[in-house]
Amino acid sequence: MVELETLVAQSALNLLPNDVVSLLLKLVPSNQLEKLAKYCISVEHLSAGLSNQNYLLKSKFEQIQKSQVLRVNQVDAVWCSRQDEVASWRQAQQIAIAPKLHFYSDNYEIYLSDFIVETTPWHKAYHEYGVNTPRQGEILIGTSNSQPVEQLLEVLKNLSTLPLPEKKVSLQQQWHEYRQQLIDTYQQETAEWQHYFNQLDDQSDMVKQWFDALEECLIAPTFCHRDLTPFNLLLDIHGYQNIGLARLMCIDFEYAATSHPLFDLASILATHSLSKQQTDTLLQAYFQWQAETASPSLNNNAPKCVAYAINCYWLFCAMWALLMARNTCQNFFPLYHRYFSLIDFSYP
Template identity: 40%
Template sequence: MPPHIGQDKDALLAVLAQAGLTDITQIQPLADGLSNHNYHIETPTAHYVLRENADAADSFCSREQELFYWRHLAKAKLAPELLWVSGDQRYYLSQFIFAQSLPSLPIASPFAPLMEDIEGRANLLTEKRIAARGIDTLEQLKVQREPTMASGYQELSQQNLSLQNLNWNELSWKDLESQCSAATFCLGETLIEAWLQSHADIKLAADQQAWYQSERLVLLEALTPNRAHSLLLQLLQRLREQATGPYHISITEQWQEYHGQLLAFAAVDMGEAWQSRLAQLLSIQTQILDWTATLADCLVAPQFCHRDLNPHNLLLKDNQLYCIDFEYATASHPLCELAVVLATHQLTPAQRYLLVRQYLAEHPGLTSDAIKAIPAAIEMYWVFAVYWALLMAAHTRGERQQEYFDWFDHFWPLISHTS
């Protein structure tokens, strides 16, 4: 739930006065983060965001590190400008970005059966023609492919499913919030690969295979419900170009740090609800070791990582995504960034397929077979989520503690090999 201003209004006005803002016309709670509170501040001439940091979150991040990366990303025009920080680093005042909407078809759009139906028949006809005539050159393949596709899109027109007639929605970026497990990701990969497999028997030279693969990716691109994957790719590519700075932590080190904190709390009486969830975490330590080892094996070099690029931490403006909340920003494993996006955004299997391959293409920080480690990266994202929930519960009491237990229970089924 968003924070209530009520009796806190005078305290907030006092904080804003310290920041140099006195002519306040409105204080409006924004959608609350899982840890911190945010407020939209309006004056006669400008708009701002005031963030109040939760005390419990201090155990997860260095405020100096957070502010270092925030300022760096703001300078790179990838984050709102940070305008003021209170002396105790409890309050941040920043630029307010008026986010725009994302034009989008419903995820379960007519394109889903269309891809299976029209393209399935088109591919079958193509294969029959290839089998009957043989393919000698790339141009022959292209000439035979185009009429088949044309007939498919003619059917699209006849079914009155043209782009002009489809019902487009305007989505705020946070409306893309969803949860994707490693198992769901792998299932989507299997479905897309099966769809592409219709071309697997075509024998072409290496350069012709490259063209054909490119053609299929273009087709997938055309059948996506929105540009979310393209905008995310642009952001990911720009973020990985940023300087790593003086801070670094590996996935293994992050797990060890969280695990050590949990064991320290376990030494005191935290109550049955907390201890039972700790026991659940302890039951998957073997899997965690396997996942961290898999990720270590595909790493060439760390890069800058925001590490929390969920839809609530992204703002769309002028066809570009901006980041907010840098509590977990550091240099780390390149698959950290990709895993968060895959795990938390409502993308179709086709969008995930495109995003993964374009992100990994010639990535300097990863081995050539890093795609095999993506399920492990998604697993570790949800592992860190349940660690976070249990650690936050250890720092709180009462109703707020129960909220973190609820988050643990929500995230837990997203991890493989759990009961």
């Protein structure tokens, strides 16, 4: 153990924060950590989320360079099951729409996965908050421009083929769970926080109409990622540069569950900055595929319910922001305002 600590201390891994190095020594098998320390040549902080920290580890072995992502999760992520997340990730990995997960610790605190190299990050071209901000986004791949519709449609199709997760979450269930968590803390919150909760809760009757309509268009739930924002999609062009092809990969399966397929479509439409033509093309292609597939998950009423699903997406985002704003954490109030403003209460 002392020799391994010395090896890590003398390697590029020592550029990681001390607490992360301690986790590696504690959680990663010695033979795997020894190999990682021996060949790692650089460390870069990629991103910091509410539930995890991500680091890029670059390694070199016999002139071959390889990059991996080290993700350090919060242990007390009560909003998701890490076990379900890993199970969903590995299902997606098997059909090559998620980066390969090489390792996860027994307590799910450490993940090590492949790093997807993007020439232009997907989120740079199709950034979040697409509602009311339509534009024509393009990504240059080799010598051709990539339009998003085909790639996004393939993501939806591929996800729908995956085995159903054990975790089942209907849209109405999501509402009730979030609402109950908000009610449980209501009396301890500030008057401003209570005002925002009441603002949301006053819409309960209309929200129930959205749920009823969405249930009526559902034939069968499917595998759903439930958070297909541009920041959770990576354009993998590895090996495709010469023929102008690419493949979208999904990351962050924290919220994956057996659920309503329109919610995945809605999360794309709500958060991707697509033009009207792109949106119409995606909708037409998606519902044509649903009509032609041997086992459709939606009936003919589904196209009329897309707006309800988009509203549900922003509704849950607003409720999530309020959950994060508990205990006087007012820096989440601007997020709440943004999400609430994107809900169209003229439906139905």
